[in-house]
Amino acid sequence: MLLVPTVVAIVPATPAAAQAPRVPGIDVSTYQRRIDWSQVGRSRVRFAILRASLGNDYVDDRYRRNVAGASAHGVLVGAYHYAKPGRARWDARAEANHFLRVARNAPGDVLPVLDIEDSGGLSRQQLWRWAKRWLTRVREATGLRAMIYSGSYFWSRYMGNTGWFGRHGYPHWVAHWYVRRPDVPGRGWGGQGWTFWQWSATGRVPGIRGPVDLDWFGGRDIASSTISRISVTPAAGGAIHGPMVDCGAGRARCTRLANPGASITLGASAGPGTRLVRWTGDCASAGAAPTCRLTARDDLDVSAVFDRSSGAASSALPVIGASPVAFGRRHCRSVDVDCAIAAALSRGLGSQLGEILPKLLAKHGRLLGVGRSDRARRR
Secondary structure (H helix, E strand, C coil): CCHHHHHHHHCCCCCHHHHCCCEEEEEECHHHCCCCHHHHHHCCCCEEEEEEEECCCEECCCHHHHHHHHHHCCCEEEEEEECCCCCCCCHHHHHHHHHHHHCCCCCCCECCEEECCCCCCCCHHHHHHHHHHHHHHHHHHHCCCCEEEEEHHHHHHHCCCCCHHHHCCCCEEEECCCCCCCCCHHHHHHCCCCCEEEEEEEECCCCCCCCEEEEEECCCCHHHHECEEEEECCCCCEEEEECCEEEECCEEECEEEECCCCEEEEEEEECCCEEEEEEEECCHHHCCCCEEEEECCCEEEEEEEEEECCCCCCCCCCCCCCCCEEECCEEECCCCHHHHHHHHHHCCCHHHHHHHHHHHHHHHHHHHCHHHHHHHHHC
């Protein structure tokens, strides 16, 4: 009973370090029970990180309703997985797959989170490997480097205070309550500092009964820490490829997710008899260069224009000669101009008939009466 007034006396309304522009948010789970998201949406809260899963099979029974409610009232959402590390080599991958099945992780959402505050009895080296396997699996499946939630004490004691994850691009959500500024583990998270800060566990927010965790995003614009999407439109005559993108020439991975601010290089490969004319969309500034370098942000749309190489025969165009010419399943005799034109039109080559017709007329003009008129005029 004596602890309560003591704690309340030292809890500031907001941490002094947060007086600079920050974006306020919360994190919740089933423990907050039913939340009135319409009231939360009218408060100062701009984002909510929601527990999606725990261990290998537990699903937070409020997660889907919280996603729907928060999204419907203008609150950005993210998903976190509460880790229950096990000794089996497959355990980390199994937990990651469970999280991926449950969590939305859509463009515009806050980055996914690995909440690691239970060692599972593993040694420092074992726990480090477990976390790396979980994160690697999520990155393989989504293209995203997930965020890591942890407090300074746990990270120092059970993870050896490693700064490896920070140096390799995994953002940090630090838990440190009721202080002027957080103690960021991993030697300042590999020099990168914190991205989100859980600064209180006893907050009060309209629409939520009882206490709730309060968070700050460490920047002015929360969009700078939300999932980006790169969409590639297939381009006739070539292919576009890059990390987790392989679009065109029979391949159809044309969309990928990315961490905001990530640098991604795409390449354009012309097909047989074609050349790259130019990039379009968010790669337009690359012109006709073989590669385009993008900085991931929001939604990016990319495509390219390919055209027939100068002086090269395109595999898409028929060559009218002495032998029958195949147009898909249709074959035309070399002198059957009408057949050749109809077949070209059926294949969507009408725009290229301007190149085909002069050749057809020059070689087979007599079929259209051109040769007879010319000979009559020459006489």
